[in-house]
Amino acid sequence: MAVRSAEITREKLLNAAHELFVERADHAATVSEICTRADVNVAMVKYCFGNKDGLLDALLEQVLSGLSAEIERLSALDLSPDDKLRRHVAEIVRNYVRYPYVNRLMNGRLMNADPGAVDRISRSFAIPARDWYAQLLADGHRRQGWTELDPTLFFFSVVGLCEFFFAGRPLLERSFEGKLDTDMVDRFADHVTTLVLDGVHGPR
Amino acid sequence: MAVRSAEITREKLLNAAHELFVERADHAATVSEICTRADVNVAMVKYCFGNKDGLLDALLEQVLSGLSAEIERLSALDLSPDDKLRRHVAEIVRNYVRYPYVNRLMNGRLMNADPGAVDRISRSFAIPARDWYAQLLADGHRRQGWTELDPTLFFFSVVGLCEFFFAGRPLLERSFEGKLDTDMVDRFADHVTTLVLDGVHGPR
Structure with missing residues (x-):
């Protein structure tokens, strides 16, 4: 062929x-x-x-590499650490809207515990994201007095912070009588951004 | 029988x-x-x-009702909102250690979109937790100057914050060379508590 x-x-x-x-x-x-x-x-x-797993891995890699490319673009901009983090969190939330299946796909491949799949997720997303957080947290600490946080733990908490809202959509729509529309997504992005921004700035 | x-x-x-x-x-x-x-x-x-789904639902309900019972006990204690939230976050993290499968189980049942399963998750956990957050956020705002946050969005972010660390365990252990032992769990609980506590206290 x-x-x-x-x-x-x-x-x-x-x-x-x-x-x-x-x-x-x-x-x-x-x-x-x-x-x-x-x-x-x-x-x-x-x-x-x-095989099918190969197709799933390729799709996941495509989505995650897109996320990493956005991080690279953001990293090159002349913005304060606060503004970079704000844009980044909003970007993660938008990505869950665009790729609502990414969680299930990633967690499924992680749970599968195939070392090759885990390494591909690391290379295309987890390591670049964690390294960027390390740099951003250091910058924020120096330039804007952010509290000192572990970049690996920060990686898990920021990604997770945005995740359950989408995985838990049936709870939102059925139990809390909300609707996952543009307005709700914007409100959630604001909410998460506020929590994380105030979180990194440390105690009053 | x-x-x-x-x-x-x-x-x-x-x-x-x-x-x-x-x-x-x-x-x-x-x-x-x-x-x-x-x-x-x-x-x-x-x-x-x-059938098997009925068994899974019963197991999930048992775990989630345990979480809600802990919230009730905590709610009755004479503690500041800061202390209650601190204990609650640590408790969520401990629960993921005790029941590492609860996420997969809950998300699987939610994704399944069986209205009965969603309603049971709501009744045994989501609604009591969200209602408690509403009360805690109001208390914290009044007594300790917490920022005003939407309790429903807060529910999704606090639960999610603790979730991906456990779902992403292969990333932690293989890519970041960490080990999910007691020390790491304690560090993660501290990290999440710090983020959320500083988050609810709002901008400096």
């Missing part, structure tokens, strides 16, 4: 999986459903990704 | 599922594995819980 044509098929399969995961409350789809949506022969999954 | 005997079988099955979920990295077990561990006939799952 020509390289160019294989590339196009790969893209089609990733887009089809993305679409199906976004549409479905359980963020799940079979290989056959993904291939039907992509209008691609089932055998191409093996050809392009080895 | 005598009521007393059915009660004992029910307990055995819940304990066996708890044990297996704690032992396994993927927090999963088949009905047959649970019954073998409990030394109970497979037919008893249907008798006691209807």
Whole structure:
């Protein structure tokens, strides 16, 4: 198969999986459903990704690398640590709206405990994000008097802070009678930003 | 079957599922594995819980009701809002250590979008917790000058804050070369407590 044509098929399969995961409350789809949506022969999954896990890993890597690229862009801007953190938190929240399945996908691959999958998640997201937090926390401490925080623990808490709101959407909509619309997402982003910003500034 | 005997079988099955979920990295077990561990006939799952989902719901309800009972005990103590929140956050972290599978279980049942399962999670945990946060945030605002925060959004962020650290354990141990031991859990509890406490106290 020509390289160019294989590339196009790969893209089609990733887009089809993305679409199906976004549409479905359980963020799940079979290989056959993904291939039907992509209008691609089932055998191409093996050809392009080895197997379904390979396809899931590639999709996850695409989404996480996008997050890391945003961090790099943000890092290059001439902004105060406060402003960088504020934009970053809002960006994480927006990413959960764009890729509502990323959690389930990442936690599933992490739980699977396949060392290769964990390493890919580290390389494409966890290590770059943690290293950027380390630099940002040091900058914030020096320039804006932020409290001293462990960047690894900060990584887990900031990512988690935004996560349960989306995983817990049925609670929001059914139990708390909220609606996950643009206004609610904006309110949540403001809320998280306020908590984290005041958190890093330390005790009054 | 005598009521007393059915009660004992029910307990055995819940304990066996708890044990297996704690032992396994993927927090999963088949009905047959649970019954073998409990030394109970497979037919008893249907008798006691209807089906596997019923068993999972009962286990989740047991864990979440325990969390709510702790909130009630804490609420009755004569402590400042700061101290209550500090103890509560540490308690959530400890609960993830005790029940490392609770996330996967809760998110799985939420994603399943079975209204009955969502309502049980609401009743046994989400609503009592959110209502307590509403009272605590109001108290903290009045007595200790806390910033005004939405209790529903606060519920999602506090629970999530503690969640990803445990779901992301393979990242901690493999990518960041940390070890999830008692010392690390204590450091994480301190870190989260600091962030949230400084967060609710608002801008300096």
